[in-house]
Amino acid sequence: MLSEKKIHLEARAKVLKALAHPTRLFIIEEIEKGENNVNSLTALIEADVSTVSKHLAVLKNAGIVVDDKRGNQVFYRLTVPCISNFFGCIETVLTQQHAQQSLALGADVSNRQARGK
Amino acid sequence: MLSEKKIHLEARAKVLKALAHPTRLFIIEEIEKGENNVNSLTALIEADVSTVSKHLAVLKNAGIVVDDKRGNQVFYRLTVPCISNFFGCIETVLTQQHAQQSLALGADVSNRQARGK
DNA sequence: TTCCTATTTGGCTAAACTGCCAAATAGGAA
DNA sequence: TTCCTATTTGGCAGTTTAGCCAAATAGGAA
DSSP: OOHHHHHHHHHHHHHHHHHOSHHHHHHHHHHHSSOEEHHHHHHHHTSOHHHHHHHHHHHHHTTSEEEEEETTEEEEEESOGGGGGOOHHHHHHHHHHHHHHHHHHSSOOOHHHHHOO | OOHHHHHHHHHHHHHHHHHOSHHHHHHHHHHHSSOEEHHHHHHHHTSOHHHHHHHHHHHHHTTSEEEEEETTEEEEEESOGGGGGOOHHHHHHHHHHHHHHHHHHSSOOOHHHHHOO
């Protein structure tokens, strides 16, 4: 694999990795509605403030959100509007899994489905 | 956070997690061109076959690819065509980072940029 | 059957991630 | 200054991941 390509894929993977956590997905959904600060996000998430703060740092480090300090609060918002409708394809994957499972539960369990975990 | 919502976000996160590795992104790009077997993917990736096989298992387990055994070879292909043009938004994030870095290198380093890692 | 190739699985080590607590830091109010 | 609230950081324990090697498995050919 070309080194240049590898670097590019690593950059992509970094962003995806930052997205790949339920709490961080929740944060994204929330601040998509409008910027929000650490405290109120923490209340919604029901975890330790330090945990939420670290999740926000991951998102920030990946370039997905930016912070804005006002008074003694820090507000976060999305950098990229497209994140909002980013998940259609993932939903397709999930829907498809559903469909496959339903098929697998039926009488005609094909070879390929039988091989599946 | 509602339990139902949490379960949904966990499912999304699982798919994203499966995508979040450079080698797996490479595999996706390759089999997007057409199904491919473990051996030729391994040759392109330059890693141990067992490593590639495990990456493929991760993608399969997430529902992103399916396998098709023919003879003593196993061919993998994408389950969802939309994965192909999935990455536009991620590119936007990367481009934006680039832009921010360029700005940060300039003379006018603003408050927010200075705070950034 | 034996042999060869393709692929998966088990096991191991090193590294990364998560979530909590405690402590440090920052800003505003008194 | 001291006090209070908001947030970040350090550190720790437990879990997960990545990549390799070796061994197991599967299919086809001889």
